[in-house]
Amino acid sequence: MPLDVEEILRKKKAADAAAAKPRFIPKAERERLAAEKAKQEEQERQRKTVDDSQRRREEEKKWEARANGLPVSNGVPNGAVAPPTGPRAMNQTSGGGSRGRDGREGRDGKKNSKAENAKRSAAEIEDSLLRSRYLGPEVNKQSSFSAKKKRMRTTEKKFNFEWDVEEDTSRDNDPLYASQSVNRGGSLAGVGGEFDEEAEQRARKRARMIEQRDIEHGKERAKGIMEDFYRARARAKERAERTGLGRHWSDKDLNEMRERDWRIFKEDFGIATKGGAIPNPMRSWGESGLPRRLLDIVDKVGYKEPSAIQRAAIPIALQARDLIGVAVTGSGKTAAFLLPLLVYISDLPPLTEANKNDGPYALIIAPTRELVQQIETEAKKFAEPLGFRCVSIVGGHSLEEQVFALRNGAEIIVATPGRLVDCIERRLLVLVQCCYIIMDEADRMIDLGFEDSVNKILDALPVTNEKPDTDEAENAQLMKRYVGKDRYRQTMMYTATMPPLVEKIAKKYLRRPAIVTIGNAGEAVDTVEQRVEFISGEDRRKKRLQEILGSAAYAPPIIVFVNIKRNCDAVARDIKSMGWSVVTLHGSKTQEQREAALASVRSGQSQVLVATDLAGRGIDVPDVSLVINFNMATNIESYTHRIGRTGRAGKSGVAITFLGNEDSDVLYDLKQILSKSSISKLPDELRRHEAAQSRPVRGGAGKRDEAAASEGSKGGGGKGTW
Template sequence: MPPGGRSRSRSPLATETELDKAERRKERRSRSRSRDRKNKVDKSDKRRSRSPERRRRSRSKDRKKDGKHKHSKPSKKEKDAGGEDGELDEEGGAKTKVPLSLEELLAKKKAEEEAFAKPKFLTKEERAAEAMKRRQEQVDAQRKRIDEERKKQVGFLHKGKDPRDDRDRRDRYDRDRDRDRREDWRQGRGDDDRFKEPAEPAQRERREEPESRKELKDKEKELEAIKERYLGMKKKKKRIRRLNDRKFVFDWDAGDDTSIDYNALYKEKHEVQFFGRGHIAGIDIKQQKKDQSKFYGDLLEKRRTDEEKTQEIKRLKTVKEKENKRKHDDRHWMEKTLEEMAERDWRIFKEDYNISCKGGRIPNPIRKWKEANLPKDLLDAIDTIGYKEPTPIQRQAIPIGLQNRDIIGIAETGSGKTAAFLIPLLVWITSLPKIERKIDIIDKGPYAIILAPTRELAQQIEEETIKFGKHIGIRTVAVIGGISREEQGFKLRQGCEIVIATPGRLIDVLENRYLVLAQCTYVVMDEADRMIDMGFEPDVQQILDYLPVSNMKPDTEDAEDYEKMLANFNTTQKYRQTVMFTATMPPTVEKLARKYLRRPAVVYIGSVGKPTERCEQIVYMVGHQDKRKKLLEILQAGIEPPILIFVNQKKGVDVLAKSLEKMGFSATTLHGGKGQEQREFALASLKGGAKDILVATDVAGRGIDIKDVSLVINYDMAKNIEDYTHRIGRTGRAGKSGCAITFLTKDDNQVFYDLKQVIVASPVSVCPPELANHPDSQNKPGATVFKKRKDEKVFIQ
């Protein structure tokens, strides 16, 4: 038992004395209650025995004695009845009641109504006071309601209180105090509990402590949530281990058997010998499955009808054909027939010829001329001319053109674009009756016009068209500058199916009524980017506006529908077909195509806008005075003619050609200042072998096809990389290799960067160190260059 503690058990004697005291207390209370009850009964009996007169007198005396009548307030009814009409009697203090008249009541009521209806002005202070009064009334009512609810709650708790709870509380208090003392004694805090607080308040604090902790935790969580919301605290992501991850254990346990791989007993296990076919208990699982499938197959075969059997035979035949087709997929596309070509074969075919297309429902390319579905006369003409195999642009552009669809062909120079747009045109013209053709072309004009940027290119296209036309009876007229307009008008009035023209002279002929385009349904723009660069865009638009509008294609999906376009292709009133061929695709050409072409199919051949990969590019960094000396060294090296030399100015062309003639070289000139006859003579002498060198400006850089050009020399570097591309495109044509030499000076620094990129991209060319390391070749012209600062060294003492 702890010191200072008290025993919790009570003796029987103490219990008996407490019970006796309680019984005596009850008896005393009952006696006092009975005595009080008897006194009340006696008083009521005395009150009943008195007469009414005596009771009235005694009541009046008491009131006078207490002075209650004097200070008592009159009631509300008394005020209303006697406030105005009644008067108090001065002697006896009694009221004299005077009856009110009906008129006075009505007048009083009317006055009250008027006063109520009449608006009353209240000042700001009065309104504030009224609002405070109302607010105070609401607060008082709310407090009163809360007080009433609290009283009800206290009364309810007091009502349900058991007298025995006090006794239990006392016992609990003693027990708690004893327990606290024992704990203090154990913890060595002393035995004296005089200064300790009672156990009951401490117990209450312990009960309230968990609630306060909970509130504190809630506040902390709220603060964390606010910080996370406004300060953007990063959440720590838990590392989630995949369920299929394996934890490789490098060490083995002591109980693991590590000798299993080395023990011969485990390596050479003895197999159990079974009877039958060598399987467990003589049962072959594979044989069972085979027998089971055969059983169900025979059962289905018995239940099938003849029609179902026929369908099953067809299905098995189809499956066999597919399997056979798959076996043939390994063959090259050249070994297959046209019907055996699969989608995969066509993809390989396009990759082989570097063909890529854009547009909906584009047909497959042609592999051979015989598979192109061309008329026999045209095939004979192709064979006679000597076209053995179609070029990549011809393989893809001809099937699209035969469907009467608009085409945008983007191909490198010398890729056979002329035949690509001529053959579909000739197919359609030959499908028309000859008699109708002769009548229509005289009255309504030609069926097709072909626009070219230069006279030389127009004459070259005319030569190719005449090669085809003389075999199938089609007439062609070239409308170009440098020739008499009246002579060209005479040829046009005689009638022709195709007109080949430059934009300027064709507008002149149209304005002077030498030519009408009433039935022109085929328009070709060759070297469209060159025409735009030369400033022919307004002329081209004006020519296209001369064409009839009635045969325009619909700008819908019907323009891509093979069946509808092909059905219209075989009629006289066919839709207008516009074909555009270009080496590059600048924004101006795209704008023109969007305006005049309807849902075109775009065909890309090779690297668009880049020089051919078969042309070796060589660059020399020289001064202006050293150019002629370097040129003489190159020409004396024994290079086979023909050779093209490009100069930027007309005067420079003539000066260089004369100096070459003096040195013993056979040279001719070609530039814009020459007449048409002189231009034709210069090209014919170079093609015929009479001259070995052609000195020209950029007029000869586009579209002119001179066979077997072995060397191109840029005596003056072109002003932009596009012209440079077309210059060197005169060599390395039609699958042959070539060489291009360029002389660079300090004045050409604006082209250094682009030229370096072109040479680096060529697989057969090497960029010289002078150009590669030049400062102007490191960045594009006009680009802002930020120089790096040198690293500063800080010395700390």
Template sequence: MGAEHKKRKIRRMNEKKFAFDWDSQEDTSQDINPLYAKRHANQMIGRGRLSGIDLKEQRKQRAMFYEGLLNERRTGVDVHRAKKLIDLEKAKDCKVAWDDRYWSKKPLTEMKKGDWRIFKEDFSISTKGGNIPNPLRSWAEAPLPTKLREVIASIGYKEPTPIQRQAIPIGLQNRDIIGIAETGSGKTASFVIPMLVFIADLPKLTEETQNQGPYALILAPTRELTQQIKRETVKFAIGMGFKCVSIVGGHAAEEQAFNLRDGAEIVIAERILVLSQCTYVVMDEADRMIDMGFEIHVNFILDALLVSNVKPYTHEKEDPDALRVALHQSEKYRQTVMFSATMPSAVELLAKRYLRRPAVVTIGTAGQVVDTIEQRIELISDENRKKSRLLEILEGSTYEPPIIAFLNKKKGCDPLCKALEKLGFKATNLHGGKSQDQREAALAALKAGTKDILVATDVAGRGIDVKNVSLVLNYDMAKNIGRAGKNGVAITFLGKGDEDVMYDPKQMLIKSPISVVPPELARHEVKRRVWKRAHTDNN
């Protein structure tokens, strides 16, 4: 109110506005220099970078320019600090790039402790003991004689199994070993390969010195396992020029004595032989030996061995380098190796008595069920129902031969086998009451395909090596489930008398990634045998 509003000035059309810029027609520079007529315009590609010039060179020049400006302002302390930060960043980048590589991408010389830890985890290898050597990544990296490496390649071994990866390097140090791994995990090669390296350092046996042998003794609980070990050992021994002899019951004593009299570096025996001069001793399936009541026999054999070459208890004298040079040739320290699928207290006592500061190698979890075998448990009330259920399974088209049925007692094998034959099944049986020739013939018939079903006792279970077994049927509750074959199905029948042993099978099914606990067993109030045994002992 009362304020004066400034009015906008209206410009007339005939009034001209003064222009400060030159008109392009008034530019006379083009007459002086023709370059002005065709001016060059810089082609940009974004973020101030010129096209046609190397980008790296542009970045380098820009960095040098700004670095020069910063250096003009920096003091000596600032320059030193900046250089230190740059060096730390470079070291960090190198370390990250180094650690990002997996162990399989690194050469052996660049493996670190963390890489070896991951390697063991990948193969479920755990060890106990001091100075444990690193495991084998491949046969090519194994510290073996060239001749033995060629033999391994000729046999067709592609990659070491987990137990072979760790047990072989330890065995090459002339150390005692306790190996805990399941049947079929490649244990035989785990002790045979170090054994051959051990024997190669000893004097070669000739006609004059053959009485100094054998150098190595391998003990096994059953005839079948003894012969299986021999077949595997011969593959390696022949290529190295060593002779291997097996001593088992049921074969002609004269023939076996003749083979032994001719001299041999390696003897594989079924708990019945005393050879005091042996310097390399292997106990395979030690837990099975104890279960079968052969502990007295094993103690008798091991007590008969010489004590002059027993390893000392002191850690200094057991240094790996000292063990290799301490004694000369045949006077080398005796090396004792024990392999077992489980580690009960009786086996631990055996190890403490005869092994010196052993290295313990465990693959997976001791006593665990095989992950490649689907476990099934069926609760069956009586024997008649067992037979009828067995026939239902065999008459179905689910399982192709070969099939193995295990019983706990040999008196049940013959009747069951005859009953199956009457029903048209091609069956054979295997148990301790058979002669050695009959046992070998039964196993050969199953492998050849002339027989489809093998009825065997639990005792004969160790040592049966049959490929492509589709079904393992534990007709009676067994201590070891899923023993034959690399994969397939294992069915176990549980009856009224098996209440005290139901806990372990139930736990196996719970832990197995491919098995299911049946509803009847899940609801059953099974009690833990370990608790019951401890409770009974305390009373």
């Protein structure tokens, strides 16, 4: 039968496929192959050793013959029989001796060997050309470069800055070194530095030892040492009193503060400012410049010491400057923008029958209903004693109720963007005289898709009192003046991160803003201890959750975060079966149910709150001791705000996060946050995890967390978050 080409190709393809498949080799077979390979390598090594020894013997014989003056032929002394090598040895027979005597036969054999060598070299050249044409140039199969050796070479040359204990030349039994102070230097007199009590004790000991060792002149030398010490200390005190460098900023009056003191003050509270003509922070409420009546209310509310954002932002806002405040969650941003707002509207004419329908004087926008109501509660503490009305506009309540609340007007309106736009479009509210606008949690509003709504609100504001986009916007005296009957519009934006869309809004509507950053933007506060555990599977996580809650190490209230709404009720049922009182909070709840859930947790009736990211931003539940991320957040910003529900107002807290394979996109960012935390430990499993070694590449605008799609009333997103 003739050969079938298709059959041949089919067999060849099957053979190639079989050869390409990975073949499982048993352990015994692998050990046998390894032993054979080791045996072949050993034989090859022995053969090379024998060849090298034979070559050395031939070289020794050659040099010995030359030294004795004997003639050498082809590297072999006359009289010695050279071993047959090369092609000639292959052509020799048992009668090779007669061939040596026959010159013609030797020449013929030499010609034949040359012809064979030429033929073989031509074939090798042709083969190498074919290989290079179809297979590419031949490269080294195995590189001799060793990265480890290279690293060893480079590190050996580096200077080591570490202190070696063996290099300490002090004597252990020397009393001069026995009580040596750790901090020998430092600041000047009065602050535990060069001339403090410990330094005086050291000087006295030194003088006493000299007096004991030098019997003849010891007393005079000891007296001179102490006189020199007291003289130097007096000069240092005088210089410190003259320059003010010897006292801490807390011991100085405001007029004694120097540039160095303000720099130390900002470092102590993690304050960083950017912009022109920025005033110094306030050190206490008494130096804030707030009216006495408002300071009395602050003291009555219970604000003893201002937080870092309040110290930096209030003096700037009182100068009628636009402001961008970047601060971590739980840092006291609400009072930071409420107090300057009340000072601002105190200078405006009171609302009367003539202007009460022209809209509010101030507008506060927040992303969620709960945050709006929380701001309203806080604002009423300060506004009602001053005679100002504050009204909230959120979804979940009928428009008629909110219109009824606005019947007498309101100086301050707190609203979510979606419901506020709806009121403006229905002509239920106008912003004719609004001249103070605050955007709280601006990055969260952008995440929830409120960019268009925020732009509509800002475009609805009057333009006659806009600030100029020049250096005049940084002049406090000019910005405090009236433009006709109105004052210049003041815009403030508070956010935890600065994504590009937030920067775009700030660049469009803010005029030469001062930027205040507290700590590091987007990082968790140092009062929260973060712990992570790799636990996969719902059942294992519920079992671990029961262990944590049953340990009695954490006092209620406790917040448990999940990613999906339907998981809220399931996890809540399991926690309830453990003997805990629990409530849930997610986007499918009505407004009344949301308010009742938060009120239950705040009052102590419920011990555990199970929630989605709806409770992750701005929600203030006092004294939360533990936050558990039953599901890791879909992005690191949401994670930061979740764990910010604990460790608030200077208190400490713990955040425990369960991780699985589905969280690989956020492991790198989580590793960075844990590495920067001073009280959290980075576990080895997260440090060595493959997904935590490099930042993942995300396409498009990124994932939007569950809250963006589900936190609206009636189960909707976007405007539904009224």
